[in-house]
Amino acid sequence: MLKDITLGQYFPGNSVIHKMDPRAKLIVAILYIVAIFCAQNVVCFAALLLSAFLLILLSRISVITILRGLKPIMFVLLFTAIINVFLTGDTTEPPLWQAEIPIFSLVWRPTIYRAGVIRAIFTSIRVMVLIMVTSIFLTYTTSPITLTDAIEELLAPLKLLHIPVHDFAMMMTIALLFIPTLIEETDKIMNAQKARGADFANGSLVKRAKALVPVLIPLFVSAFKRAEDLAVAMECRCYRGGKGRTKLHKLQYHARDIVAFLLMCAFLAGIFVVNYYNPLEISL
Amino acid sequence: MENILELKDVSYVYGSGTPFEMVALKNVSVGFEKGKITGVIGHTGSGKSTLVQLLNGLLRPQTGSILLNGEDIWQKPKEIQKIRYRVGLVMQYPEYQLFDETVRADIGYAPRNMGLSPEEVEARVKEAAAFVRLDESLLAQSPFALSGGQKRRAAIAGIIAMRPEVLVLDEPAAGLDPLGRSEILGGLREYQRTCGATVILVSHSMEDMAQYCDRIVALNHAEVFLNGTVDEVFSRSRELAEVGLDIxxxxxxxxxxxxxxxxxxxxxxxxxxxxxxxxxxxxxxxxxxxxxxxxxxxxx
Structure with missing residues (x-):
C-alpha cells in the first residue's frame, strides 16, 4: 500500500537528457519555467506543448509514465479550469453561454465568456507542461543524489556569505536516501500492529489518528537510532563537513550542456518575440 | 491428524503486471497439524515471509484459499480482524513494535483492542509474561528500558496475550545469543505443551528446527518442496542439500x-x-x- 507512493521516481537510462550535467539541467529547467510563465498567446502555447513532446521523446521515457505522473494534479487542474471558466469576465464581449436557473439567478448567473475559456485552457497547459518538463529534467532522468550535488555546486558562491551550503546538501542527501527505508519500516510496523488488532481504516477521524500512535512511536524511535548510528559511522570515517573534501564523481560540463543552454536561451527569446507580435491574435 | 490451518492452491505474486513482478508462492497446498509445532524452512526469497503474512490475513491470496478449522478466512473480509486474533503473528524483529509507556500496557495492547475487560487484560498480561519468562517486576518499566532479549520476549508476549489458536513466529530467535535462543524457543515449547496450542515457526537454524519442531515444511522457489515429520525431512538430507538447504x-x-x-x-x-x-x-x-x-x- 505504502509502496505505491513514488517520491520523484528516477528511471535510469542512457538518453541525451540522462547524460546532461545535472547543473545544466537545473539551469535549463529554470529557464523553461520562465518561458512557461511568459508565454501569452496561442503560438507560444503550441510551442510549449511541442517542445514538451520533443523532450519526452529525447528522454526516452514512455508517455504513459509521464501522463501517470500528472494524475495526482488532475484534481487541481480541473478545479482551476472550472474557476477560470466561470469567474473570468471580459464584459466588453457578449457571453458565450449564460445559465438560467430560477431564483438562484437573482444571486449569481454563471456566465461563460470567450476570455474565460481561453484562460482556462492556457492555465491548464501551463501547469501540465510545468509538471511534465520539470519532472523530465529533474526527477525522471536525474537521481536525487546527483541533483543535490548540482544544487550544492550551483549554490557554492553562497559559501562566501558563510552559508553552510555543503551541510545543507548533505542533510538533503541523507533525507532522500532514507525515504525508501522509512517507508519500508512504516509498512512493517503497521503490519505488526495490525496483527495486534490495530485498525487504521475504520472509525472516526480521531479514532484513526489515535490508531497511528502505535506506528509513529516505534518509527520515531528507530529513526533516531538510525540517525545516531549513521552519525557514528560517518565520524568513524573522519567526516568533518565539506572542508577539503574531494569528490569521486566530479561534475563536468560537456558540449551537449552548452548546446542545451543555448537552445533554451533561443527558445526563451523566441517566446518573447512571438509574445510581442502575437501572430494569431489569440492571447490572454 | 487434524489440520487446524490449511492452504489450498494458494498463489501470491508481488507487483503483477509490472517489470518488477515476483512470484512469492505458486500453487501452495499445505496443512498445519493441530497441537503441533511445525517448522517452516527455506532460504531467503523462498516465500516464507509471504506465507506467514497470508496465514493471519495481512495479505490476501490472489488465487486459492486459506482455511482455519475448515472455514475460509476471507469469507467475510470485513471481519478479518477476528482472524488476526485467532492466528497470532509475531513478525521478524518484533521488538520494533513496542510503543506503550509500560511493558504491561504494551503487552495489553492487543487484548484491549479485542475489547476485553481491564481485569481480563491484566490476567492475560501476567499469563503471557510468565510464558515468555519475563519477570513481573519488569511489567511496570518502559519497554525501551529493557535489554534486547527482554524486548523480544515482551513483544512475543504481546501476541500470546491474545490466546491465539495458532501462534505463528517469523524468526523469533534471530540475532539472540545461544542462551536467549534456548530460553525463547524453550518457552514456546512449554507454551505449546501446556496450552495445547498450535505453533508455526519460521527459522534458518536447522539445529533449532530439529530440537523444537514436530513437523517441517520446506519451501523452495515459491513451492512446497518437502512436508513431513522432522525424521522424514532430515532423512532426505541429500535433496535438502541440492536445493541449498542445510541439515x-x-x-x-x-x-x-x-x-x-x-x-x-x-x-x-x-x-x-x-x-x-x-x-x-x-x-x-x-x-x-x-x-x-x-x-x-x-x-x-
Missing part, C-alpha cells in the same frame, strides 16, 4: 558415521539423540564382542 551439523556427523559402518538408528538430528544412538551402537558392539569371545571360549 543440522550433528545429522551430518551421524551420516558420516553411518558411512563408516557405525550402525546408528533412532533420532539422528539432535545432539542427545545421536549420542544415545552412538552409545547403543557401542554397547551392541561390546555385547557382540563379549558374546563372540564367549563363543570362542565354548569352542575351545
Amino acid at each position: 543440522p551439523r550433528i545429522a551430518r556427523i551421524a551420516i558420516a558415521l553411518q558411512k563408516r559402518g557405525v550402525p546408528l538408528d533412532g533420532n539422528l538430528y539432535t545432539v542427545p539423540g545421536v549420542a544415545k544412538a552412538y552409545l547403543r551402537a557401542w554397547q551392541e558392539k561390546q555385547r557382540r564382542s563379549t558374546a563372540a569371545q564367549a563363543g570362542e571360549g565354548d569352542h575351545a
Whole structure:
C-alpha cells in the first residue's frame, strides 16, 4: 500500500537528457519555467506543448509514465479550469453561454465568456507542461543524489556569505536516501500492529489518528537510532563537513550542456518575440 | 491428524503486471497439524515471509484459499480482524513494535483492542509474561528500558496475550545469543505443551528446527518442496542439500558415521539423540564382542 507512493521516481537510462550535467539541467529547467510563465498567446502555447513532446521523446521515457505522473494534479487542474471558466469576465464581449436557473439567478448567473475559456485552457497547459518538463529534467532522468550535488555546486558562491551550503546538501542527501527505508519500516510496523488488532481504516477521524500512535512511536524511535548510528559511522570515517573534501564523481560540463543552454536561451527569446507580435491574435 | 490451518492452491505474486513482478508462492497446498509445532524452512526469497503474512490475513491470496478449522478466512473480509486474533503473528524483529509507556500496557495492547475487560487484560498480561519468562517486576518499566532479549520476549508476549489458536513466529530467535535462543524457543515449547496450542515457526537454524519442531515444511522457489515429520525431512538430507538447504551439523556427523559402518538408528538430528544412538551402537558392539569371545571360549 505504502509502496505505491513514488517520491520523484528516477528511471535510469542512457538518453541525451540522462547524460546532461545535472547543473545544466537545473539551469535549463529554470529557464523553461520562465518561458512557461511568459508565454501569452496561442503560438507560444503550441510551442510549449511541442517542445514538451520533443523532450519526452529525447528522454526516452514512455508517455504513459509521464501522463501517470500528472494524475495526482488532475484534481487541481480541473478545479482551476472550472474557476477560470466561470469567474473570468471580459464584459466588453457578449457571453458565450449564460445559465438560467430560477431564483438562484437573482444571486449569481454563471456566465461563460470567450476570455474565460481561453484562460482556462492556457492555465491548464501551463501547469501540465510545468509538471511534465520539470519532472523530465529533474526527477525522471536525474537521481536525487546527483541533483543535490548540482544544487550544492550551483549554490557554492553562497559559501562566501558563510552559508553552510555543503551541510545543507548533505542533510538533503541523507533525507532522500532514507525515504525508501522509512517507508519500508512504516509498512512493517503497521503490519505488526495490525496483527495486534490495530485498525487504521475504520472509525472516526480521531479514532484513526489515535490508531497511528502505535506506528509513529516505534518509527520515531528507530529513526533516531538510525540517525545516531549513521552519525557514528560517518565520524568513524573522519567526516568533518565539506572542508577539503574531494569528490569521486566530479561534475563536468560537456558540449551537449552548452548546446542545451543555448537552445533554451533561443527558445526563451523566441517566446518573447512571438509574445510581442502575437501572430494569431489569440492571447490572454 | 487434524489440520487446524490449511492452504489450498494458494498463489501470491508481488507487483503483477509490472517489470518488477515476483512470484512469492505458486500453487501452495499445505496443512498445519493441530497441537503441533511445525517448522517452516527455506532460504531467503523462498516465500516464507509471504506465507506467514497470508496465514493471519495481512495479505490476501490472489488465487486459492486459506482455511482455519475448515472455514475460509476471507469469507467475510470485513471481519478479518477476528482472524488476526485467532492466528497470532509475531513478525521478524518484533521488538520494533513496542510503543506503550509500560511493558504491561504494551503487552495489553492487543487484548484491549479485542475489547476485553481491564481485569481480563491484566490476567492475560501476567499469563503471557510468565510464558515468555519475563519477570513481573519488569511489567511496570518502559519497554525501551529493557535489554534486547527482554524486548523480544515482551513483544512475543504481546501476541500470546491474545490466546491465539495458532501462534505463528517469523524468526523469533534471530540475532539472540545461544542462551536467549534456548530460553525463547524453550518457552514456546512449554507454551505449546501446556496450552495445547498450535505453533508455526519460521527459522534458518536447522539445529533449532530439529530440537523444537514436530513437523517441517520446506519451501523452495515459491513451492512446497518437502512436508513431513522432522525424521522424514532430515532423512532426505541429500535433496535438502541440492536445493541449498542445510541439515543440522550433528545429522551430518551421524551420516558420516553411518558411512563408516557405525550402525546408528533412532533420532539422528539432535545432539542427545545421536549420542544415545552412538552409545547403543557401542554397547551392541561390546555385547557382540563379549558374546563372540564367549563363543570362542565354548569352542575351545
